[in-house]
Amino acid sequence: MTGWQEIGDRVFVRRYAFYDQNIGVVVGDGGLLLVDTRVSHRQAEEIRDDIRSISSLPVTSVVNTHGHSDHAFGNHVFRPATIWGHERCATMIASTGERQRERLANVMPELADELAEVVLDPPDRTFETTTTVEVDPGGRTVELRYLGRGHTDNDIVITVPGADVLFAGDLLENDATPYFGDAFPLDWPGTVERVVEFATGVVVPGHGTIGDRGFVVRQMTEFRSIAELARLGADDRLDIDAAVLRTPYRADEARQPLERALVQLAGELD
Numbered sequence: 108m109t110g111w112q113e114i115g116d117r118v119f120v121r122r123y124a125f126y127d128q129n130i131g132v133v134v135g136d137g138g139l140l141l142v143d144t145r146v147s148h149r150q151a152e153e154i155r156d157d158i159r160s161i162s163s164l165p166v167t168s169v170v171n172t173h174g175h176s177d178h179a180f181g182n183h184v185f186r187p188a189t190i191w192g193h194e195r196c197a198t199m200i201a202s203t204g205e206r207q208r209e210r211l212a213n214v215m216p217e218l219a220d221e222l223a224e225v226v227l228d229p230p231d232r233t234f235e236t237t238t239t240v241e242v243d244p245g246g247r248t249v250e251l252r253y254l255g256r257g258h259t260d261n262d263i264v265i266t267v268p269g270a271d272v273l274f275a276g277d278l279l280e281n282d283a284t285p286y287f288g289d290a291f292p293l294d295w296p297g298t299v300e301r302v303v304e305f306a307t308g309v310v311v312p313g314h315g316t317i318g319d320r321g322f323v324v325r326q327m328t329e330f331r332s333i334a335e336l337a338r339l340g341a342d343d344r345l346d347i348d349a350a351v352l353r354t355p356y357r358a359d360e361a362r363q364p365l366e367r368a369l370v371q372l373a374g375e376l377d
């Protein structure tokens with residue numbers, strides 16, 4: 108079972124080198140539920156092969172934590188499984204999927220061929236606030252919750268009753284500066300504050316090292332500082348170059364979070 112870590116009763120995580128991404132599997136009696144599908148069919152097929160070292164059961168359900176390419180572009184490989192996500196996750200993939208594909212192929216030309224073969228396949232089962240998904244009919248369940256805007260407008264968290272585990276998607280990232288390109292930086296701290304309530308055990312970020320409640324609280328504090336520094340900037344009490352040096356992030360990566368927060372403060376994201 109090399110590569111997979113059992114982090115709760117029949118709940119597994121594998122950390123892939125590409126994007127330092129975490130992929131989750133919940134094992135039921137008659138099927139498997141997969142959390143996120145990676146950026147291409149090739150990468151999704153790698154998950155499908157790797158899963159065989161855990162179980163020979165079929166993947167019956169997939170959950171997308173949000174609508175970014177690295178979490179959803181492998182979806183099609185797992186059909187006929189049902190695919191779950193927030194209702195705006197489906198919208199995001201349908202409306203920005205081609206743009207995401209194009210942008211990524213420009214940044215990583217070596218991925219262009221495998222990105223070209225991706226069939227965009229958004230969630231067909233969506234929800235707004237909370238829902239329960241059966242891993243197998245009448246069997247094990249997982250809970251999906253939307254707790255507010257943050258990394259995107261459609262991030263959800265997944266908890267597994269009976270296993271003290273929470274999958275946070277990219278609401279939390281470890282070992283790297285979180286990606287703010289589609290974020291709502293003023294909402295993000297409050298959303299992570301709500302994640303804390305559910306973070307009673309193992310917490311799996313979308314990318315990087317697995318953590319616990321303390322990790323969630325630290326991230327909440329960091330998101331708060333970005334929102335506060337941006338507010339000072341918007342009030343002309345701090346210039347952006349000075350603010351960059353005061354964030355918890357590497358100076359060369361701190362500008363994007365602050366600028367995105369300023370855009371939201373200016374009312375341009377609603």
Ligand SMILES: [Zn+2]
Pocket residue numbers: 173175258277286
């Ligand atoms: Zn993301």
